[in-house]
Amino acid sequence: MSQLIKVHEIKDLIYDLRGRKAMLDKDIAEVYGVKPIRLREQVKRNRERFPEDFMFQLNEYEIDSMVSQNAIPSRQWLGGYRPYAFTRNGVNMLSTVLNSKPAVKRSILIMRAFSAFEEAMSKRKKALVKSPDIIKELSVHSKAIMRLFQEIRIKGRKIEKMEEIQREMIKTIQKMILVSLEKD
Secondary structure, three states: OOHHHHHHHHHOOOEEEOOEEEEEHHHHHHHHOOOHHHHHHHHHHOHHHOOOOOEEEOOHHHHHHHHHOOOOOOOHHHOOOOOEEEEHHHHHHHHHHHOOHHHHHHHHHHHHHHHHHHHHHHHHHHHHHHOHHHHHHHHHHHHHHHHHHHHHHHHHHHHHHHHHHHHHHHHHHHHHHHHHHHHO
């Protein structure tokens, strides 16, 4: 298998989690050729090397979301634990923790996969922005949004005026009650 194919395969293992590109510990372990439990053990032994921007544990909602989007086959596929997700920096740090020649070589492939993924996303964004149809559609949407904001602002003013009238009516009713009580 060529290096390009490996990079492409690894690129498919990169997910968008919490607004960051990350890989699951199980996938990384497979790429590195180690058991997931061994990878997690090394991370626990070297916890100070993995701050939150390098690694985080998925919550139940994120796991359910990945299953529902078919990013992962099922909860059982995870092996009965909440997986850790590693960002690009976290994956890079893993190569120092695992510290074997295969881990270092595979880490390079993973870094290339992250770069290829980011480059593909950047090209896609540029293509979208350059597309006249997309720009036209965005223009239509932005005009509609501006109209909505104007309507909300107008309705907001009307509501403020109604509330002001309501306050004046309450004051008037209170005065009428006070006047009627003074007459008795």
